[in-house]
Amino acid sequence: MAPPLSKGAVADLEWEELEATVATCRLCGLCDGRKQTVFGCGARDADWMIVGEAPGAEEDRLGEPFVGAAGKLLDAMLRAVGLAREQVFIANTLKCRPPGNRDPHVDELAACRPYLERQIALVRPRLLLVVGRIAAQALLASDEPIGRLRGRVHELPGLGVPLVPTYHPAYLLRSPDQKRRAWQDLLLARSLTVGDGDGGPR
C-alpha cells in the first residue's frame, strides 16, 4: 500500500484536479472494495459544510454522499433551518466505503484526511456541521463520546473554522428521542451563520 498522502501533496489542487486525484486514489486498502469513490457534492462556495463518516452501500453505488433514509433525514434537518441540500457542501471523512459498513480504521482516516482538508480550504465554509461520533472524533482528534462533543462550538484545528458536532442521521433514525438534541445543535449552528443582513444562512 502506498504511504499516506502528505497535506502538501494536495494543498494546491483546485476542484477538478482534486476530484480526479480522489477518483483514482489507492492510498488505503478501501480502494479494493469500492465501486467508486464518493467525493462529495453541493455548493462549492457554501456557508455550511456537512461532514459525515464514510459512504455506505447506496452511496458507493450512486457516488453521492448521504442518500437513502439517512440522507432524507439530513435533507429534512437542513430544510428545518432554511437550507436546501444544494446550498451546502456535503462530504465524508472517507471517500471510499468500508466493507460491511465497519468503522473506519485510524490509518484510513489519516490517509484520506488531506482530501477533506483541501475540500474545506476550497469551500471556505463559515461553519462545519459534523455528524456522528466517528467524524467528530476524527476532526477534533478527540476520544470523547458524541454526547459530550455535541451541544457546543469547537474550532477545527489548523483551519480555524467553527465546528458544531451533532448526531448522525442514521443514529437519529434508530433513536428518535435524540432528535430534540440534534435540533438544538442545528439552532446553535444557525446562530453562528445568521448575520451580514441576510437574516440567516444563504
Ligand code: SF4
Ligand atoms: S478512502 Fe480515501 S485514502 Fe483510502 S483509497 Fe479511498 S480516497 Fe484514497
